[in-house]
Amino acid sequence: MEAWIIYEQEDAEKNKAYIDWCITEADSLQVELKLVYVHQVCFGIKNHQLFIEWNHSNSLPDFVIMRTINDLLSRQFEFMGVPVYNAASVASVANDKAKTHQLLAQHNIPMVDTLFLNRSSLIEHEFHEFPFVIKEVAGRGGKQVHKIESNQEVKDIIPQLNGEQFIVQSLAKSGKDVRVFVIGKQIIAAILRESNQDFRANHSLGGTARPYLLNQLEKNTVDKIVELFPFGMVGIDFIFDEDNRPLFNEIEDVVGSRTLSKHTDINIVRLYLEFIVSNLK
Incomplete structure (x- = not known):
């Protein structure tokens, strides 16, 4: 059995020990697990058919472990009969905080009160209860989460925000x-x-x-x-x-x-x- 573990190259370099661990464990289960960088994968439509190529080969693995956020690529594999872990249906919801809470x-499921706002709504909204947190919907690792104490802080933080969609939540x-x-x-x-x-x-x-x-x-x-x-x-x-x-x-x-x-x-x-x-x- 052959499988691919897919990473952005920069993330793979940071997670080399984890990748080596995965390859070792896979080998013990008679699975040949290959590290594949996203930029090495070419995919799309050719001659009216979906295709995926890696290193100029169109041979596909038995399954994929997707260790990056790429919903389009995940769906391409699934449409071509290759199981992806996690599935595209999981990734598309889990990687959007608004969709997950919705x-x-x-x-x-119990959760704190949550507002769904885009950038323009965030700029115009007048908040009355503090503190609260602003989270970019695609943020990870707590790095796109901001504690807000006043409406002035909202205005100050907006230029630092990268995304266009946010959730605003009361502080737990x-x-x-x-x-x-x-x-x-x-x-x-x-x-x-x-x-x-x-x-x-x-x-x-x-x-x-x-x-x-x-x-x-x-x-x-x-x-x-x-x-x-x-x-x-x-x-x-x-x-x-x-x-x-x-x-x-x-x-x-x-x-x-x-x-x-x-x-x-x-x-x-x-x-x-x-x-x-x-x-x-």
């Missing part, structure tokens, strides 16, 4: 969240992330992390979300209200596993590849 709200309990790692329909583990220095608890932004045992309410909430998607592997993030009840925050499509690997003995890559191989049989 979908989950229909299924009564600061500096604490939980990431739940999910493969398929199964909860694998949860990691509590905390920060005393920032309202964001992201480990990459200096927060601490430790294993976390989900209570029954939290498990039930995750299970409700899991039933809505054909997940491969994702991280589902929750923040907390003042009574420590979970509030949905986001789904991480291209989820990293540094904190999980650092604080547990769980071989998440092995579990993921075993799930994929079993799913394809």
